[in-house]
Amino acid sequence: MKFYVCIKMVPDVNAPLQIKDGQLIQDSDRQILNAYDASAVEEALVLKEKHGGEVEVVCIGSGKASETIRKALAMGADKATHIVTTGDKNYDSGSYAHILAKFFEDKEYDVLSLGKQSQDTDAGLTGSMVAELLNLPYATNAVGLEAEDGKLIVKRQGDTGQEMIELPTPCAVTCSNDMNEPRIPNLKGIMASKRKPMEQVELSSLGLSEDKLVPKTTVLGYEEKPGREPGKKFKGEAEEIAREVAQLLDTEANVI
């Protein structure tokens, strides 16, 4: 199967952050491969190893995103396309979806795969948007993938259980990080990644009209979460504190 995996460079949510004048400031400007996308890459590699095929990654981002792309190539992806943006456009999910849809318009593939959301914004929109724009059958929040008779079998996590869905190809799927543990690139993979083809594509060459890319949503600023009152901590004899807290839940917190 031919897989295209869309990947994104995101800030590390584990790095300390502050808000200054409504702007988000992180101590480290470390950018990483979105964890959900890493799972999408991993699953595509597993299916390629099992059934043959090709895995190509596509990334929209500034020049710096090439590091993120190298990571996916080092994991084992065969080649990459970097759709270069200037980084000052504040694109939203809709903008990204339109760029991807335009890129894929004349491509041939079996599966277009993406992480189910970005770990910085948690929006989770781009995958189903791209599928709709390309009129592809799709499934979101996949926790398992299998290829069978030219079809993609998706196990997805729904509200109350898991759904097994059969998709004809070409199709789109968004991946949860619960489906696998993405491999850590080894030295051989890292060396090989440097020789793998990475094509750079300018937005203008995709023939995109700017008005499609104007974001419909705008981040006005950031603020702290309303803080929680510091709570009470109970230490000591287990039986005693257990009973005490049980009583407090009834008499003080009123939640029993």
Add this chain to the structure above:
Amino acid sequence: MSTLLTHIAIADGKIKRSSLEVLSHCKQLADQGGHSVEAVVVDANASSFVEGIQKYGATKVYAVEDPIFKNHMNTPLLKALAKVMETAKPSVFAFASTEGTKDILGALAANQGAAVLPDVSSFELIDGGVKAKRPVMAAKIISNTEAKSDTVIVSVRSGSYDLVENEVSAEVINVDFSMDDGELKATLKEIISASGDTIDLNEAESIVAAGRGVKDEDGKKLISELAEVLNAGIGASRALTEAGVYDPSLQIGQTGKVVSPQLYIAVGISGAIQHVAGMANSKVIVAINKDPDAPIFEIADYGIVGDLYQVLPPFIEELKKIKS
């Protein structure tokens, strides 16, 4: 005057509370601004839910009824919702943020050329659109985001708004729907359900959540006993769902469910940011952990430092006494 449309989600033959929370909020916004508040329900028995919907103030209910909606599938749901949007022409279309919603939200917005604000914790109307608060960066901070468009689609985290009853008599519009197999594209082969009688975490008043500290069957048994006393839903951290100790649908956190019950008891959960992202908006948080430095204690209202195997038996016993 514009129209605020609310999607009413159905699970196990019942209206999801989180949808009624969203409808309650839309009703309030509509009253303030002189707008009309309408609802849409898409289900195999859609019309049977009208009574429950008009109790919360929707003056018009679009019912799309077809056997195909017995189980969630994105293609027919999208077709139904797009059809209703084209008739209702809402300026705001609001959803409860369920997995079913997440599955179609982006596609619906792309199909309708609408702006979309997913997974918000609150929203209000502004001139020409909607302004919302969205938890971002693993829910560590809030992003104030606005969407300007003739139609704005919004999905709201459960527990963000209170239920407010406001009985009206709704006009019911039965929407014709048909779909042939050729249009269906994807095939739903099978549903692997968690046991049928578990309490829906998005709806639960109380949740008992198990983490890595719950090591064995004895630990699981204590979790079940505690949940039973409190009539609570059982959730789990990613560590335990990944290890197969609990069903994946019970995972709470950035990757799993985002919950906000009245009472959340975190048992043997250290409180990694990805877990906290899914439960930090709970009203009262109790943490039981033997590590006094576990980050969960920073957000817990009541922190019990101790071994869960020693703490839970007397805790359960005391709660039983209180309950009786």
